[in-house]
Amino acid sequence: MALLEISKLSKSYGGSFSLEDVSLSLEGGQIIGLLGPNGSGKTTLIKLINGLLTPTAGAVLIDGMEPGPETKAKVAYLPDRIALPDYMTTAELMNLYQDFFADFDRAKAETMADDLGIDRKQQLKNMSKGTKEKLQLILVMSRQASVYLLDEPIGGVDPATRDYILRTIISNYNESAVVIISTHLIADIESVLDDIVFLRDGRMVMHDTAENIRENLGKSVDELFREVFKC
Amino acid sequence: MEWNFKSGVPIYSQIIDELTMRIASRAYAPGEKLPSVRDLAMDAGVNPNTMQRALAELERRGLVYTERTSGRFVTKDETILQGLNGALAGRYIEELVDRLEKIGMERSEIAAAIADWLARNN
CATH class of the missing domain: 1.10.10.10 (Winged helix-like DNA-binding domain superfamily/Winged helix DNA-binding domain)
Incomplete structure (x- = not known):
């Protein structure tokens, strides 16, 4: 069985589907781009994998287990909005993560915080949007998880930081983990992706490798996206 | 790099x-x-x-x-490295000739133009 097995997964709210009949089988050692326009179901899918939502139909299995307390120990999740207590400082948040997650690598987090110039004593609520995003990403990427779910990780940061983050994702890469990144900023990340999953109106309209797309269509993933989802 | x-x-x-x-x-x-x-x-x-x-x-x-x-x-392996230079040279020359032919030059003109350029840019 694959590390992450998603079968016939659906989620509906009052009769309308925000995700419908999605099946995916993802092995460790892959970096997946979850791409689609606003409202296509990216965040819903990520929340289902993380156990924040329960499926209307179908199932998610992580290492053979349904989302729950055991899988939360293996899944590192970066939400699309800040969900940490905003009165806490960087140092306190690192302590919190260290307490909660056995796989949290404090030394790694400290190194990244140094690299990105994060003040340990500043409270979350006093940080700029970009700094908040950096800190969240540091916390998530410092875990030695099996599944990383990154929901719009690079939206608010400057290009230099974006490069640093992508390099962090690459350097963190290991054979036993799968990384799922949802984003609109395709051109910035497409060179690090193995596979592309396109969602539209809650349905999976394409799943292929990024290299196949470039090879067979002679287009970048970004160009293909603009074509497929032309408004 | x-x-x-x-x-x-x-x-x-x-x-x-x-x-x-x-x-x-x-x-x-x-x-x-x-x-x-x-x-x-x-x-x-x-x-x-x-x-x-x-x-x-x-x-x-x-x-x-x-x-x-x-x-x-x-x-x-020097043989492989030499062969590599030869292969790359071949590819660049092909690209060059291809472009020049597209603008309507004959091969003899191309050869003459290259010799001329080399002589002037010594």
Whole structure:
């Protein structure tokens, strides 16, 4: 069985589907781009994998287990909005993560915080949007998880930081983990992706490798996206 | 050394071209140890699997070799390195001739123009 097995997964709210009949089988050692326009179901899918939502139909299995307390120990999740207590400082948040997650690598987090110039004593609520995003990403990427779910990780940061983050994702890469990144900023990340999953109106309209797309269509993933989802 | 990737071309083949060029130009010297897959991938900003695949292809072509415990090295085989220069030269000349023919030059004119340019830019 694959590390992450998603079968016939659906989620509906009052009769309308925000995700419908999605099946995916993802092995460790892959970096997946979850791409689609606003409202296509990216965040819903990520929340289902993380156990924040329960499926209307179908199932998610992580290492053979349904989302729950055991899988939360293996899944590192970066939400699309800040969900940490905003009165806490960087140092306190690192302590919190260290307490909660056995796989949290404090030394790694400290190194990244140094690299990105994060003040340990500043409270979350006093940080700029970009700094908040950096800190969240540091916390998530410092875990030695099996599944990383990154929901719009690079939206608010400057290009230099974006490069640093992508390099962090690459350097963190290991054979036993799968990384799922949802984003609109395709051109910035497409060179690090193995596979592309396109969602539209809650349905999976394409799943292929990024290299196949470039090879067979002679287009970048970004160009293909603009074509497929032309408004 | 900078990595620049064109869009719409497989990154795998662009990595092969770039590394081949570095080996041919001796930016990576014969027998030199290459950086690890992860470091190369980070430097280029590409997926490690893609970098791995490109290196495996270079290995198949005999440009690099792996020593089980110590990593990947550039070949020391002069025959292969010479052949590489010849192959690259052939490709550049082909590109050049192709472009010049597109603007309507005959091959004899191309040869004359190249000889002329070389004489003037000595």
